[in-house]
Amino acid sequence: MTESTPVSRRARPAKAPLSRETIVAVGLRVLESEGMSALTMRRVARELDTGAASLYVYVDNRDDLLVAMVDSALAAVVYPTSGTWQEKVIAIVESQVAALTRHRGLAVASMGAIPASPNASLVGEHLVAALLESGVDKLTAAWGVDLIGLWASATAAEQTIYDERAANGLVEVDYLQRIDEFYGSLDPAVYPLIHSMREVMLGGSGDERAAWGLNVILNGIVAAPVPGDAI
Amino acid sequence: MTESTPVSRRARPAKAPLSRETIVAVGLRVLESEGMSALTMRRVARELDTGAASLYVYVDNRDDLLVAMVDSALAAVVYPTSGTWQEKVIAIVESQVAALTRHRGLAVASMGAIPASPNASLVGEHLVAALLESGVDKLTAAWGVDLIGLWASATAAEQTIYDERAANGLVEVDYLQRIDEFYGSLDPAVYPLIHSMREVMLGGSGDERAAWGLNVILNGIVAAPVPGDAI
DNA sequence: AGGTGAGAACGAACACTGTTCGTTACGATC
DNA sequence: GATCGTAACGAACAGTGTTCGTTCTCACCT
Numbered sequence: 422m423t424e425s426t427p428v429s430r431r432a433r434p435a436k437a438p439l440s441r442e443t444i445v446a447v448g449l450r451v452l453e454s455e456g457m458s459a460l461t462m463r464r465v466a467r468e469l470d471t472g473a474a475s476l477y478v479y480v481d482n483r484d485d486l487l488v489a490m491v492d493s494a495l496a497a498v499v500y501p502t503s504g505t506w507q508e509k510v511i512a513i514v515e516s517q518v519a520a521l522t523r524h525r526g527l528a529v530a531s532m533g534a535i536p537a538s539p540n541a542s543l544v545g546e547h548l549v550a551a552l553l554e555s556g557v558d559k560l561t562a563a564w565g566v567d568l569i570g571l572w573a574s575a576t577a578a579e580q581t582i583y584d585e586r587a588a589n590g591l592v593e594v595d596y597l598q599r600i601d602e603f604y605g606s607l608d609p610a611v612y613p614l615i616h617s618m619r620e621v622m623l624g625g626s627g628d629e630r631a632a633w634g635l636n637v638i639l640n641g642i643v644a645a646p647v648p649g650d651a652i
Numbered sequence: 653m654t655e656s657t658p659v660s661r662r663a664r665p666a667k668a669p670l671s672r673e674t675i676v677a678v679g680l681r682v683l684e685s686e687g688m689s690a691l692t693m694r695r696v697a698r699e700l701d702t703g704a705a706s707l708y709v710y711v712d713n714r715d716d717l718l719v720a721m722v723d724s725a726l727a728a729v730v731y732p733t734s735g736t737w738q739e740k741v742i743a744i745v746e747s748q749v750a751a752l753t754r755h756r757g758l759a760v761a762s763m764g765a766i767p768a769s770p771n772a773s774l775v776g777e778h779l780v781a782a783l784l785e786s787g788v789d790k791l792t793a794a795w796g797v798d799l800i801g802l803w804a805s806a807t808a809a810e811q812t813i814y815d816e817r818a819a820n821g822l823v824e825v826d827y828l829q830r831i832d833e834f835y836g837s838l839d840p841a842v843y844p845l846i847h848s849m850r851e852v853m854l855g856g857s858g859d860e861r862a863a864w865g866l867n868v869i870l871n872g873i874v875a876a877p878v879p880g881d882a883i
Numbered sequence: 884a885g886g887t888g889a890g891a892a893c894g895a896a897c898a899c900t901g902t903t904c905g906t907t908a909c910g911a912t913c
Numbered sequence: 914g915a916t917c918g919t920a921a922c923g924a925a926c927a928g929t930g931t932t933c934g935t936t937c938t939c940a941c942c943t
Binding site: 645 | 855
């Protein structure tokens with residue numbers, strides 16, 4: 422009994438009071454430094470020097486916390502004021518992906534989050550504006566933003582999983598080499614193209630491929646027929 | 653002690669032996685009917701009339717099981733033999749999305765799964781073949797398959813989350829109406845476009861938007877400059 | 884000043900989870 | 914028929930999210 426002597430924490434002087442913002446901020450910090458599996462209610466509470474039950478005053482449940490964290494993370498997205506519409510879209514989406522990737526695991530959660538949060542809406546607002554600059558009609562712009570958002574979330578999620586794997590000991594070269602070996606081991610009779618194209622399939626850095634993909638989507642959007650008309 | 657009398661199950665006649673395939677199949681059945689949160693090791697084991705520990709002979713851990721389930725689900729993808737290259741790609745991707753959507757929650761898991769499983773590779777093989785028919789070079793085809801796969805997983809994941817929400821009582825109209833209300837409640841000074849374009853942003857069925865999105869990507873791919881050249 | 888009530892904070896508990904351990908039981912081999 | 918590798922198993926461990934009932938605090942009112 423010499424070590425614990427649980428002095429009621431209430432007695433401690435000037436403990437910063439809890440708040441939704443504080444909890445979300447701490448959650449993001451934990452997520453960034455220790456990953457999604459470490460983001461437990463108890464872990465967040467411990468960081469705030471309290472118990473898990475106390476969090477439920479400000480947060481409905483863990484999902485609610487995650488959604489709030491997604492929105493908070495998206496506050497870091499920057500919006501360029503000059504440049505062509507393509508440059509604007511690329512800059513916005515790049516910083517969006519970066520914001521989601523920085524906190525490992527958030528991207529997967531963001532896939533579920535409705536775009537109905539303040540900061541997610543702000544991203545949408547600026548993307549629509551940039552797309553409209555290209556001259557497309559409103560419907561194309563609206564659906565285009567949807568498509569871009571889907572791509573951004575998925576790209577961030579993929580990047581996250583990739584990073585997680587790297588953090589778990591599998592270095593990049595090992596990982597690519599393993600896939601290369603797998604492709605090489607496939608029966609050329611069943612998988613002729615994959616077998617023969619494996620070096621071209623695994624080439625290019627993640628950033629190069631991401632930039633190419635976003636470019637493809639942007640080109641496709643401006644070239645797309647108006648939704649509703651004959652496709 | 654009158655109620656349990658745990659007769660060793662070994663004594664029961666002709667119990668079908670376990671196997672990796674059986675476990676994966678049961679897992680898919682549970683996932684399809686009860687969703688991801690119900691897919692626990694104990695639940696799968698119970699379905700097989702055994703204990704959770706017994707599964708670990710055939711499955712490394714829950715993630716291993718999920719990856720195997722993704723591959724198994726992708727066995728349902730169909731590959732058309734006739735039609736234009738666009739029709740082939742659309743048919744393949746549609747059945748891929750359907751296969752991932754049918755088992756709620758698999759899509760999210762598939763985002764992490766490397767495309768290094770037999771059936772995922774088969775999808776890739778056929779997609780590359782279809783893309784090459786369009787006349788694009790090998791590098792464009794390879795990266796294009798990547799992009800299409802990313803889109804397919806993300807679309808299935810989004811669809812899954814949407815369905816999950818619908819299953820949890822929120823009917824479709826409620827959900828859309830809620831988003832509409834949220835957009836309407838946004839400050840028009842900060843979100844002018846979203847505020848004024850909300851009906852156009854929420855229009856169209858999920859299928860229409862998905863078809864449009866895939867079309868945009870296909871158009872973008874054939875129009876894209878060869879990766880590596882100046883973008 | 885003294886009392887009071889709303890609600891934040893809390894500890895303990897519940898019903899679960901994935902996974903491991905040591906032991907039992909079985910079926911093919913010698 | 915004895916043996917032995919290994920599949921199958923029950924029990925346990927260290928966690929998880931969440932809820933319950935209680936304690937404490939502090940702004941407000943008499």
